[in-house]
Amino acid sequence: MNEAYIFDAVRTPRGKGKINGSLYEVPSIELLKTLLDALQRRNDLDTTEVDDCLIGCNAPVGDQGGNIARTAVLYAGWDLDVPGAQVHRFCGSGLESINLAAAKICAGWEDLVVAGGVESMSRVPLGSDGGAMMMNPSVAQRLAYVPQGISADLIATLGNFSRADVDNVAVRSQQLAGTAIENGYFNQSLIPVTDLNGINILAQDEFVRPQTTLEILSNLKPSFEKMGAMGFDEIALSKFYNIEKIKHVHHAGNSSGIVDGAALVLLGSKAKGEALGLKPRAKIRSAALVGLDPTIMLTGPAPASKKALKKAGMLLSDIDLIEINEAFASVVLHFMREMGIEDDFDKINVNGGAIALGHPIGATGTILLGTALDELERRNLNTALVTLCIGGGMGIATIIERV
Secondary structure (H helix, E strand, O other): OOOOEEEEEEEOOOEEOOOOOOOOOOOHHHHHHHHHHHHHHHOOOOHHHOOEEEEEOOOOOHHHOOOHHHHHHHHOOOOOOOOOEEEOEOEOHHHHHHHHHHHHHHHOOOOEEEEEEEEEOOOOOOOOOOOHHHHOHHHHHHHOOOOHHHHHHHHHHHHOOOHHHHHHHHHHHHHHHHHHHHOOOOOOOEOOEEOOOOOEEEOOOOOOOOOOOHHHHHOOOOOOHHHHHHHHHHHHHHHOOOOOOOOOOOOOOOEOOOEEEEEEEEEEOHHHHHHHOOOOOEEEEEEEEEEOOOOOOOOOHHHHHHHHHHHHOOOHHHOOEEEEOOOEHHHHHHHHHHOOOOOOOOOEOEOEOHHHHOOOOOOHHHHHHHHHHHHHHHHOOOEEEEEEEEOOOEEEEEEEEEO
């Protein structure tokens, strides 16, 4: 079996996912073209050698519809023979595209693949694609569907995580992200988004608020308490009847930010890399997916990570850095407890996470993998675990190792 190597990783800055965000004027297709141009330029890439392009996207409608992957490679002027496919696994889409590419390379079916993700949450708002889970009452009732914020508060309640606990996660994320930006830790992969004249529209992540304090966060009201009172708390408690009441501790300051962004990774076989003069930076050691209860929904990172570690023949102690998506603060705390590293933040999200930097849903998994790779190189470490919770009750994890 072949091994799948990572040759390069690029991403755009993350812009605020609102009308007043810097990337609101930039359609998703332009974000992808910016990165495809950068990949081609940075690697002197002959695009006739590329076997496929897989792009994760959580809301493939409007600007992002119509198989944006194939449209993007055509729009970027890549060879006509480069196919493309849009990948949708909710929050795991960007990492799933990488894992699918790696699997094809390992199987010998393909030799060079571009994988990544994109999400313009300002132009295509969250939930734009609808879906039976949320929109069909009989389906929602059968699945005991609740919004993710209710699930996050349910996790906090079951885990006895206090408001201070989750707010501390948020403050840490903001402080570390601010330090990373100030010191240029993201610069290796960061590709500025420019206008037609080459003038920067956005060159740095703009969502981060490094001056955030516990005092500031303490003034924010819970975001999901009213939603819970509309009946969603009752739905969750009908399954988790060992608790009497859900404590609502999450708010805008300790939940992932709504942002726009895109990211790409260039993967291939060893032979193809050598033929094209591409230097491998890391390889995919293993990947894993799990399904779990769709009501609590967000507890997938730990079982997915354990599964990926088992497949790689590794222990958690063999991992140097961990990137877990900060969908909500309680997701991180639950993961740490389940993995037996409670209160040990030394190798988790060392440059902040989605609470500070934002969560462009279809792109986040790709961003996390690129961030982990850059940080491994900066610290001269070897292995990283990347993991995300996923809507509908799933989890995904990938392990990479430097070469």
